[in-house]
Amino acid sequence: MLHEGRVIQVDAKVCHVEVEGRILPCVPRGHHFEHRREERRPFAVGDLVRVDLSDVPGAIEERQERRTVLFRASAGEGRRAQVLVANADQVLVVASIRDPAFSPSHPDRVLAAAEHGDLEGIVCVNKVDLARKGEAEEAAGIYRRAGYPALLTSGLRGDGLAELRAALEGKVTVLAGSSGVGKSTLLNALAPGLDLRVAPVSERTGEGRHTTTGVRMVRLPFGALVVDTPGIRNFALWRVEAADVRLLFRGMRGLERRCRFPSCLHCEEPGCAVRSAVKRGKVAPSRYASYLEVLDECQRERKESASEGRREGRARTPRQPRAPIEDEDASEAGARRGPRERR
Numbered sequence: 001m002l003h004e005g006r007v008i009q010v011d012a013k014v015c016h017v018e019v020e021g022r023i024l025p026c027v028p029r030g031h032h033f034e035h036r037r038e039e040r041r042p043f044a045v046g047d048l049v050r051v052d053l054s055d056v057p058g059a060i061e062e063r064q065e066r067r068t069v070l071f072r073a074s075a076g077e078g079r080r081a082q083v084l085v086a087n088a089d090q091v092l093v094v095a096s097i098r099d100p101a102f103s104p105s106h107p108d109r110v111l112a113a114a115e116h117g118d119l120e121g122i123v124c125v126n127k128v129d130l131a132r133k134g135e136a137e138e139a140a141g142i143y144r145r146a147g148y149p150a151l152l153t154s155g156l157r158g159d160g161l162a163e164l165r166a167a168l169e170g171k172v173t174v175l176a177g178s179s180g181v182g183k184s185t186l187l188n189a190l191a192p193g194l195d196l197r198v199a200p201v202s203e204r205t206g207e208g209r210h211t212t213t214g215v216r217m218v219r220l221p222f223g224a225l226v227v228d229t230p231g232i233r234n235f236a237l238w239r240v241e242a243a244d245v246r247l248l249f250r251g252m253r254g255l256e257r258r259c260r261f262p263s264c265l266h267c268e269e270p271g272c273a274v275r276s277a278v279k280r281g282k283v284a285p286s287r288y289a290s291y292l293e294v295l296d297e298c299q300r301e302r303k304e305s306a307s308e309g310r311r312e313g314r315a316r317t318p319r320q321p322r323a324p325i326e327d328e329d330a331s332e333a334g335a336r337r338g339p340r341e342r343r
C-alpha cells in the first residue's frame, strides 16, 4: 500500500517526507535516477510523492507532476538545472529598508523567477521601524504599481504581522531575501516557539553539511507551509529566451505590443514603449534596470550553454547523480554574475 506524502527536506541520501503528520526518511527508488539529463536530483522540497513504508527507510515510488517550480542553477560541467522547490503557491521576498540597505534588484530577480515558475509574488518591506517618514511606502509603491502586493513589516516591533499571517495562511510560501533582512525574526514573531535555529544552516557556516541546500519546509501553527531558503542567494532563470524575459516583469509586460518593433527587447531600439513609460514615470527606473540585468544574464547563459552543447556534441548520456554536496559559493559564482559585470 502506498501513502501520499510531501517532501520537506532533501539530504544527500534521503528525503524527509511528511506522511500523515509524521516526518519519515525515505529513499528514492533507483529508477528515479535514470533518464534525467538536465536535472540534478530527482526530488525537491515540496514534491508530492507516494511512498512505500513497509521498510525503514521508506521508498519513494512516484512523484506527482509539478504544478510550479523554482530553480536554482547548478554550475559546473553540464550546467544542469536544479529544482529547489516544487508546488509552492507563492514567493515572499523580504527586503529590509535599512541594515542591509534597501536594494530593489534582489526582489526584482526573485519576482522574475517566480513568474517563470508560475508562482505568485509578494514583497515584504521589512524593518520599517528603521525607516524615515515615507521611505517604506515609497519602496512598497514600486512593487504595488507593478502589480504585486507589498506589505510593510517589522518583525522586531510587530508592524504588519497580522497582514503577513493572512498572506501566508493556507498557502505554501517560499521565503526569499538576502541574509540579514529579518526573515527568521519574522517567522519567529509569527510562530513563537518554532525554533528556527534547528533549521539546517548554510554550508558556509560549516554546519548542516549533510544537507544539500539547507532548504526546508516548516509548518506554521496557523495552517501555513513555509520554505526557508538559507544560503540561497538567488533563484535561477533556466534557459529563458531573451524575448520571454519581457514577460517576467510585471508592470512592463504587455507594453511590448506598443513598441515599434514586435521583437523589441526594450534596450536601444527606437519607438520603445517601455523606455517611454520609464521616462513618463509609469515604470520604476529600478524595475527597468533589473530587467536589463536579467536580460543580459539570460542572453549570456544561453550563449554559454550553446557553446557547451557544441563541445559535448549534444548527445549526452544520462548521468548518474554526482556527489550532491556542493559548496554554495562555488556553485553560485558560476551561475550568477553581479550587476557590475554587465557588458
Ligand SMILES: Nc1nc2c(ncn2[C@@H]2O[C@H](COP(=O)(O)OP(=O)(O)O)[C@@H](O)[C@H]2O)c(=O)[nH]1
Binding pocket: 126, 127, 128, 129, 130, 153, 154, 155, 156, 157, 177, 178, 179, 180, 181, 182, 183, 184, 185, 186
Ligand atoms: N531594527 C530591526 N531589526 C531587525 C528586524 N528584524 C530583524 N532585525 C535584526 O536583523 C538581524 C538579522 O535578522 P534575521 O531574522 O536573522 O535575518 P535573516 O538572515 O533574514 O533570517 C538581527 O540582528 C535582527 O535582530 C526589525 O524588524 N527591525
Ligand SMILES: [Mg+2]
Binding pocket: 183, 184, 185, 230
Ligand atoms: Mg535566517
Ligand SMILES: [Zn+2]
Binding pocket: 256, 259, 264, 265, 266, 267, 269, 271, 272, 273, 274, 275
Ligand atoms: Zn520596447
